[in-house]
Amino acid sequence: xxxxxxxxxxxxxxxxxxxxxxxWKPAFLSGKSNDKSCGSDNCxxx
Amino acid sequence: MIAPEYFDRLRxxxxxxxxxxxxxxxxxxxxxxxxxRNEIQGISSFKTESKSNLKRLQQKETIxxxxxxxxxxxxxxxxxxxxxxDLRSRLDRILTHKIWGYVIFLAILLLIFQAIYDxxxxxxxxxxxxxxxxxxxxxxxxxxxxxxxLIAEGIIPGLGGIIIFIPQIxxxxxxxxxLEESGYMSRVVFLMDRIMRRFGLSGKxxxxxxxxxxxxxPAIMATRNIESWKERLITxxxxxxxxxxxxxxxxxxIISLVIPDQKVLYIxxxxxxxxxxxxxxxxxxxILSAWAxxxxxxxxxxxxxxxxxxxxxxxxxxxxxxxxxxxxxSFVFGAGKIILAISIVLWVLASNGPGDNFRNxxxxxxxxxxxSSLPQEELEKRIASQKLEYSYIGYVGKAIEPVVRPxxxxxxxxxxxxxxxxxxxVFVGTLATIYSVGSDEEETIKNRMAGEVNPILGGPLLNLAxxxxxLLFYAFAMQCMSTLAIVKRETNSWKWPVLQxxxxxxxxxxxxxxxxxxxx
Numbered sequence: 001x002x003x004x005x006x007x008x009x010x011x012x013x014x015x016x017x018x019x020x021x022x023x024w025k026p027a028f029l030s031g032k033s034n035d036k037s038c039g040s041d042n043c044x045x046x
Numbered sequence: 047m048i049a050p051e052y053f054d055r056l057r058x059x060x061x062x063x064x065x066x067x068x069x070x071x072x073x074x075x076x077x078x079x080x081x082x083r084n085e086i087q088g089i090s091s092f093k094t095e096s097k098s099n100l101k102r103l104q105q106k107e108t109i110x111x112x113x114x115x116x117x118x119x120x121x122x123x124x125x126x127x128x129x130x131x132d133l134r135s136r137l138d139r140i141l142t143h144k145i146w147g148y149v150i151f152l153a154i155l156l157l158i159f160q161a162i163y164d165x166x167x168x169x170x171x172x173x174x175x176x177x178x179x180x181x182x183x184x185x186x187x188x189x190x191x192x193x194x195x196l197i198a199e200g201i202i203p204g205l206g207g208i209i210i211f212i213p214q215i216x217x218x219x220x221x222x223x224x225l226e227e228s229g230y231m232s233r234v235v236f237l238m239d240r241i242m243r244r245f246g247l248s249g250k251x252x253x254x255x256x257x258x259x260x261x262x263x264p265a266i267m268a269t270r271n272i273e274s275w276k277e278r279l280i281t282x283x284x285x286x287x288x289x290x291x292x293x294x295x296x297x298x299x300i301i302s303l304v305i306p307d308q309k310v311l312y313i314x315x316x317x318x319x320x321x322x323x324x325x326x327x328x329x330x331x332x333i334l335s336a337w338a339x340x341x342x343x344x345x346x347x348x349x350x351x352x353x354x355x356x357x358x359x360x361x362x363x364x365x366x367x368x369x370x371x372x373x374x375x376s377f378v379f380g381a382g383k384i385i386l387a388i389s390i391v392l393w394v395l396a397s398n399g400p401g402d403n404f405r406n407x408x409x410x411x412x413x414x415x416x417x418s419s420l421p422q423e424e425l426e427k428r429i430a431s432q433k434l435e436y437s438y439i440g441y442v443g444k445a446i447e448p449v450v451r452p453x454x455x456x457x458x459x460x461x462x463x464x465x466x467x468x469x470x471x472v473f474v475g476t477l478a479t480i481y482s483v484g485s486d487e488e489e490t491i492k493n494r495m496a497g498e499v500n501p502i503l504g505g506p507l508l509n510l511a512x513x514x515x516x517l518l519f520y521a522f523a524m525q526c527m528s529t530l531a532i533v534k535r536e537t538n539s540w541k542w543p544v545l546q547x548x549x550x551x552x553x554x555x556x557x558x559x560x561x562x563x564x565x566x
Contacts, residue, residue, distance in 0.1 A: 003191030007394065010196065014390035017383070022527055 048106045052095060073104050137358055141230065147237045156314070158221045159322040162294075164315055166213035173213075177206030196393055200479050204389025207475035208381055211295045216374045218291060219260065223369040227361035231256070235353055245333045246340020248272050249353065251281040255332060258288035259325070260373060262529045266536055276345040280336045282536055283546060286529050287332035287522070289325045291377055292470040296520045297324055299474050303496055303506075304513030327521055385475040388465055392439060392479045399437035407432040439480070453519065453555070454512030454562040458498070463519075470525045511565035515558040523554035 047053070056068055072094055095103065127135065141147055181202040188194040225231045234256070239249025250272050258265035265285050272278040289297070301317050308316045403410070411417060411428045420428070434440055442464075443457030450460040458480050466473035481494040498507040508516070524530070530543040537543075 003189075003193035006193045007196050010390055011394045014387040017387045018391065021384070 048110060049103055052103070069107070073100060134358055138233065138355075141233045142237050147233070151234060151237065154221075154225070155325070156322060158218065159318045159325070160314060161217050161221065162214045162318065162321065164318065166217055169213040170210055173210045174206070177202060177210070181206075192397070195397065196390065199397075200389050200393025201386065203478040203481075204385050204392075204475040205382065207478040208295070208378060208385050208471060211298065211471075212374060212378060214294060214298060215291050215377055216370055218294070219370045219373040220366065222256070222259065223366045224361045227359070227365055229356040229358045232353060232355050236355070239353075241333075245337040246277065246280055247284075247333070247336045248274065248277045248281075251277065251336075254281050254285050255288050255329065258285045258290060258332075261290050261292070261377075262286045262288070262526065263532045266529070266532050269536070276340075276343060279343070279345070279537065279542070280339045282533055283339060283542060284332040284335045286524060286526070286546065286550065287328050287335060289328040289521070290470070290526075292381065292526065293328075293520055295471050295474045296466075297321060297517060299495065300508065300513050300517055303508045304510050324517060324521055327518075331522065381469055381471045384469050385472055388472050389475055389479045392461075392465065392476060395439040395442070396434055396437045396480055399433070399440065401436065403436035404433060407436065434480070452562070453515050453558045454509075454566065455516065456498070456507055459507075459516070463525075467525050467527065469528065470520065473520075511562050514565055515562035518561050519554045519558035521554070522550055522557055524550035 053065060053069075056072075057065055060068055094100070127139070130136075141150060181198045184202065185194065185198040188197070225234070231253075235249050235252045238252040242249055242251055251269070253271075254265040254268045257268050262285050265288070266282050269278045269281045269285070272281060298321070301320050305317050305320050310316050310319060398404070408429050411425065411432055417425065435444075439461060440457070443461045446460035446464060447457040450457075450463065455463070458477065461480060462473045462476040465476045477495060481498070495508060496506060499505070524547045530547060533543040533546060534540055
């Protein structure tokens, strides 16, 4: 019984980590770093 | 003369001042705008240019100044490179030679791949056997149950699938660090500029393409020092074709299973030559795609090539060791977290299933007429196989199978391909986890994969045809979400990463399909 509960907990943590990394962050947080990206002029790298 | 009208106005407004001094004051005012300054009163007739126009004028002025300096140097100084007798000049003459430069570079590449395969095989075998022994120890020591099975069949084989490649990745970074530290890499950039120009790239594109052998993400960020936007965009789009370290585990395991361990010309191993060929295919595809993109993309470009040639020096042990440790650590820990999470999810999905077929797997196998005559070991294998087939992952795999079957793969490889979209190195860990579920034996990852049987044709599932098909699929497919995210950030548009994903993966599917159908 304890072993089953541990497996469920670990499974949920692993699933949560993957969803945060590949779904949540790219969908909701990626827009915030756009201002740092390099455009086509006057950013010092062209 | 640059902008004569502007400078005439400047001269008229400040007749007593030196024109060049005035120009420096104006341009420095642009660059150091936060400094305190006193405004000169009474010059209402003069209005300076906008900041962007001044920047443009400044660039033109710099070019004209250097053209002038070059002209004077040409008339007054002559350099005979051939007469130079110092070590640097002698080495440069050989290492950047039109023919020998490329021959030496190719020989160095060959040495690297030989080292990756031959030298690292001993620590790899040790790690592989060690991981299998740890799994067995956990199974025998901890009390039986779901948690013990998760550790022994899910987590340990999954992580084993990544730590086994530490020696090879360390060798790769060791050589790259030595080449960079010694000053040779800059010569390679110079050497390759001659070739790169013809394909719409810059000599500076070599740096991202070479860094791409470690990881496409820093490599794409390294394109920022390419001045021309078109050359930079092309480099960003083609860099994922170069063989990154995440592809290495996939290549290594498949090559060791399908390419015979033979020597060519008594020295080189056939397996290391195949590995080198895969690297060259990746590099060649990147170059050819760049050529095609150069003709397709309608972006104006102005290009110039400036590179610093450092002196040759003996690589510092501290720097090389730091580089190797840091790069290997970031590979293992970066990939390790993802692999650990995916291994856990996969194990749970493979160890549980909906419906009676999964729950009654044992009874169904025992009810078969031949069951009574089968040895215990074979019976256990059949039960494990039946359970896996009717587990959650089994149903997902079966749904994918029609798409991957024409390439010679079964549903288990299909699952590994889908999960490795997160990161390519997940492929080996996924297969290690799927093949470990229900297995009570102390087996290495390689043995488990070698033991898989093709359900339709019989014989090993990973034979030459399906192995080559899989190698080519991974050589071309865009199997990395993080790279797509970084391309989006660097190009500031979803257009380019989406195009990259569709074109690269579509191309990979077609090439893998053709290879399998031709070789079968």
